[in-house]
Amino acid sequence: xxxxxVNKTFGEINEKIRKGEAxxxxxxxxxxxxxxxxxxxxxxxxxxxxxxxxGIMCSSGAFLNFGHSKPRIRASRVHLNGVEAYAGIAAVDxxxxxxxxxxxxxxxxxxxxxxxxxxxHVIEDLVAGRQVHLQAESYGTDCxxxxxxxxxxxxxxxxxxxxLNPRNAYQNYNCAINRSGKxxxxxxxxxxxxxxxxxxxxxxxxxPLLNDPLYKTIxxxxxxxxxxxxxxxxxxxxxxxxGAERSKNGVVMGGAGTISVRGDLKGxxxxxxxxxxxxxxxxxxNVGIGVPIPILNEEMAMFTxxxxxxxxxxxxxxxxxxxxxGGSAITHVTYGxxxxxxxxxxxxKIITAPLSSYSAALEIAGVLKEWIRSGRFLLGExxxxxxxxxxxxxxxxx
Amino acid sequence: MASRNVLLIFKANIMYKPxxxxxxxxxxxxxxxxxxxxxxxxxxxxxxxxxxxxxxIDKGVKFLxxxxxxVENLSDRVWREEDLCVHCGACTGLCPTQALYVxxxxxxxxxxxxxxxxxxxCGIVCPFGAMKDVTLFDPFAENxxxx
Numbered sequence: 001x002x003x004x005x006v007n008k009t010f011g012e013i014n015e016k017i018r019k020g021e022a023x024x025x026x027x028x029x030x031x032x033x034x035x036x037x038x039x040x041x042x043x044x045x046x047x048x049x050x051x052x053x054x055g056i057m058c059s060s061g062a063f064l065n066f067g068h069s070k071p072r073i074r075a076s077r078v079h080l081n082g083v084e085a086y087a088g089i090a091a092v093d094x095x096x097x098x099x100x101x102x103x104x105x106x107x108x109x110x111x112x113x114x115x116x117x118x119x120x121h122v123i124e125d126l127v128a129g130r131q132v133h134l135q136a137e138s139y140g141t142d143c144x145x146x147x148x149x150x151x152x153x154x155x156x157x158x159x160x161x162x163x164l165n166p167r168n169a170y171q172n173y174n175c176a177i178n179r180s181g182k183x184x185x186x187x188x189x190x191x192x193x194x195x196x197x198x199x200x201x202x203x204x205x206x207x208p209l210l211n212d213p214l215y216k217t218i219x220x221x222x223x224x225x226x227x228x229x230x231x232x233x234x235x236x237x238x239x240x241x242x243g244a245e246r247s248k249n250g251v252v253m254g255g256a257g258t259i260s261v262r263g264d265l266k267g268x269x270x271x272x273x274x275x276x277x278x279x280x281x282x283x284x285x286n287v288g289i290g291v292p293i294p295i296l297n298e299e300m301a302m303f304t305x306x307x308x309x310x311x312x313x314x315x316x317x318x319x320x321x322x323x324x325x326g327g328s329a330i331t332h333v334t335y336g337x338x339x340x341x342x343x344x345x346x347x348x349k350i351i352t353a354p355l356s357s358y359s360a361a362l363e364i365a366g367v368l369k370e371w372i373r374s375g376r377f378l379l380g381e382x383x384x385x386x387x388x389x390x391x392x393x394x395x396x397x398x
Numbered sequence: 399m400a401s402r403n404v405l406l407i408f409k410a411n412i413m414y415k416p417x418x419x420x421x422x423x424x425x426x427x428x429x430x431x432x433x434x435x436x437x438x439x440x441x442x443x444x445x446x447x448x449x450x451x452x453x454x455i456d457k458g459v460k461f462l463x464x465x466x467x468x469v470e471n472l473s474d475r476v477w478r479e480e481d482l483c484v485h486c487g488a489c490t491g492l493c494p495t496q497a498l499y500v501x502x503x504x505x506x507x508x509x510x511x512x513x514x515x516x517x518x519x520c521g522i523v524c525p526f527g528a529m530k531d532v533t534l535f536d537p538f539a540e541n542x543x544x545x
Contacts, residue, residue, distance in 0.1 A: 054484065056525065116527075189488050190523050197491040274484060276525035286484060286525070341490075341500065353491025357484045358505035 004297035004397075006043040010381040013047045013294050017378055022047040024372045026365040027211050027293075027304055034305030039298040039397050042305070048372055048379065049293045049304040051208040052225070052364030055201050055356030056276050057287040058187065059167035059238065061097040062123050062265055065160040066134055066153065068092055074144035075136035079103065080122045087136070091144055095164075096122055098285035108280065112185040118283025121275030123163070126155040127227070128270035161265035163227060163273070167237035169289050171209030171257035172313065175200040175333060175343075177350060180319030185280020189355055191318055197351045198315065198343060203361035204308045204335035208291035209257045211304045213250040214391050215242070217294050219382030224261065225290030225368045228272035231263025232380065233291070242389040250303065250391045253312045253332060257386060261289065272364065288360060290368040294379055298397050309336035315345055400452040403432065403515060404459065405475060405534060405543060407468035408442040417465050418444070425458040426450055432515040435535045443535055445472065445516055470543055473511040475534060482528035483507065489520040489529065 016022040023046050025033060030049045034042040064085065066078075069092075078087040078094040082102045085094035100119035107113050125132055136149045155161055176188035177198045184191050189199040204210065212218050222233040237258030244256035272288030295301050314329030316322055333343045338352045371377035408415075413436070421427040427450040436442040448455050462469050485507045489498045497513035498520055500506070520529040534543060 055486070112522075190492060190519075192492070199488070199491060274526060277527070278525055279522050284525075286486075339500075339502070339505070351491050353489075354487035354500065354505070357486040359485040359507075362504060 002297070004299065005040050006297050008047070008294070008296050010294055010379055014378045016047055017372055017375055020373070020375050022372060024048045024050060024369045026362070026369055027051045027206050028362065028365070030301070030304045031205065031307045034301050039301040039305070043295050043298040043301040046295050046301065049211060049295060050290055050365040050368040050372065051206055051211050051293065052288070052290040052361035052368065053169055053203040053207050053356060054272065054286060054288040054360035054364060055203070056187070056278070056284045057165065057168045058099050058284045060163070060165040060285045060287055061095055061119060062126070063093065063095050063160070063162045063164050064158050066092050066094070066136075066151070067157070067159050069146060069149045071146050072144045073136055073138050073146035073149045074141055075138055075149070077137040079135045080132050081117070081125065082133075083117070083119050083122050085119075098123065099282050101283055112280030114279055115277045115281070115283045118275065118277075120283050120285030123265070123285055124270050124273055124275040126161065127265060127268050127273050129154055155266060162262060163231065163265050163268065164262045165287065166260050167239060167258045168261050168287055169208050169237075169259050169291070170202065170255050171207070171213070172252050172311065173200070173202050173255050174316040174327070175313045175338060175352070176318045176322075177315055177330075177345065178319040179317045184319060185278075186318050187278055187281050187284075188318060189353070190279065193319070195345065195348055195350050197353060199353050199355050200313055200335070200338050201355040203356055203358055204311055204339075205306060206358065206361045206365055208289060209259070210251060210306060210311055212293050212300070213246070213252060213303060214388045215257060215386035216388070217296065217300065217382070217385070218259065218291060219385035221380045221383045222291065223377065223380035224292070225288070225364055225371070226261055226263040226268065227265075227288055228269030229263055229267030230377070231261050233259045233382070234262045235260050236386045240386060242387050246389065247310070247312055249306060249310055249394070251306055251311055254314045254329065259386070272360070288364050290364040292368060292372060292377075292379055299394065302394050302397065307336070308339060309334050311335045313338065315343070399449060400455055401447060401449045402455055403445065403447050403472040403512070405470040405472055405516075406444045406446055406462060407470070407543070408444075409466070409468070410440055412466050413442045415465070417462065417467060418446070420461065421448070421458045425454045425461065427454060427458050433517070433535065437537065441537055443537070445534075447515070472514060472516060475543055476511055476514050476516055477530050478509050479528045479530055482526045484526060486525070488523050488525065492519045492523050494519070
């Protein structure tokens with residue numbers, strides 16, 4: 001028997017969505033609702049809370065099948081607009097990774113390199129309907145005699161194109177500063193020496209995994225907003241670490257959980273899949289993800305009502321500690337404080353800037369809310385939730 | 399007291415002529431050199447902040463033009479490609495004049511071109527190439543100002 005006063009199932013919530021009766025709010029709206037009515041009343045009222053995030057997610061890429069040529073080729077090397085796609089799989093399958101750079105890119109030879117075009121940009125071009133130049137090479141076999149093949153193709157010409165990201169939507173992350181004496185160019189942006197500026201990169205109170213910190217409703221089969229289309233969580237992402245330090249509300253105090261996601265590239269939009277160039281670092285892909293969280297009970301109402309002031313972020317030195325393999329927290333600050341534009345670390349005032357678009361995250365949560373409200377989007381009940389951690393429960397759940 | 403950021407281009411025929419000091423002497427303008435680049439025998443470019451009475455700034459600018467200096471308002475030359483900006487905010491921590499800033503509650507990134515000094519940092523940090531100001535000091539750039 002459940003200890004909760006409110007007990008809903010995925011099936012019941014989906015039935016309400018089908019009838020157009022489900023109450024859906026964004027994670028931002030849920031903060032006020034739970035504060036006003038209390039978690040039990042909020043759980044009775046609200047069926048689904050939508051989340052969103054739109055940030056640089058390097059562990060992303062797309063499986064592409066480019067169709068059989070005449071005569072046939074068993075491609076052993078594939079390039080798309082000069083960017084190599086991994087071809088060590090079947091004849092005309094390949095995987096284009098987000099951070100792959102163009103063959104002739106000067107990289108960091110003239111520092112800092114600009115990395116203007118890479119795998120992420122190929123994916124954006126495809127999704128935007130732009131033509132890409134495919135070049136395949138092979139050694140030739142009896143059944144696949146061609147040794148070279150090239151074509152100009154748009155996304156529609158690919159029989160299959162699937163976004164498949166090994167690790168996305170990091171649950172919380174670092175706030176990066178630079179204690180060294182020179183400007184550094186990192187995946188956390190450009191950091192001025194002597195702690196002049198600090199960068200952080202999650203959507204905080206709107207972030208998917210921060211709203212279900214113990215992954216009670218998220219796992220293989222969770223249907224999500226992915227890159228403007230529909231996708232699925234297919235399991236824990238690489239480096240998923242539920243054992244990270246947590247505050248009393250169950251929320252992790254640094255990078256912890258991750259998800260691996262998959263979705264049909266053909267239904268996506270270049271508004272929410274954008275190639276990114278990080279000066280001095282490399283190429284990547286900005287991915288838009290929104291996860292709907294069913295309010296099964298008052299505990300889920302509490303989890304989804306978490307606000308920026310209650311989420312702690314570790315401040316990490318990317319000047320020397322992080323590159324050397326460390327990465328310990330100098331101190332912790334809240335997203336609420338980070339969003340004011342200034343934090344204080346070791347008595348020094350530091351300018352803060354976000355790298356993950358809160359406004360796009362808000363838009364994603366809003367779009368997903370509309371999809372669910374209109375009955376177009378049903379919740380996917382996970383076949384298996386992500387590995388989690390023990391949680392003592394909330395002291396007062398009234 | 400008004401303020402205006404202008405780009406001055408001195409072509410080879412006038413580039414060694416002292417002109418700017420007269421903005422202070424004749425028009426009572428405070429000028430502040432934000433950036434300067436001189437290509438010997440070709441041209442010089444100066445980014446200047448002018449402060450003073452509005453009509454005196456106009457008169458000062460007219461004086462410069464009368465002396466064959468090409469004058470461009472910075473606000474006409476620096477812009478953000480709105481379709482490319484995703485409002486992430488990466489530029490806001492590096493902008494020295496807070497011309498780029500995050501606005502609560504929706505956290506969109508605002509751009510006040512009148513505060514911009516065309517330092518070019520946002521052009522380097524923007525992952526999406528949304529800030530279009532990098533050609534301002536390069537007379538050889540495609541579509542360069544003052545050709």
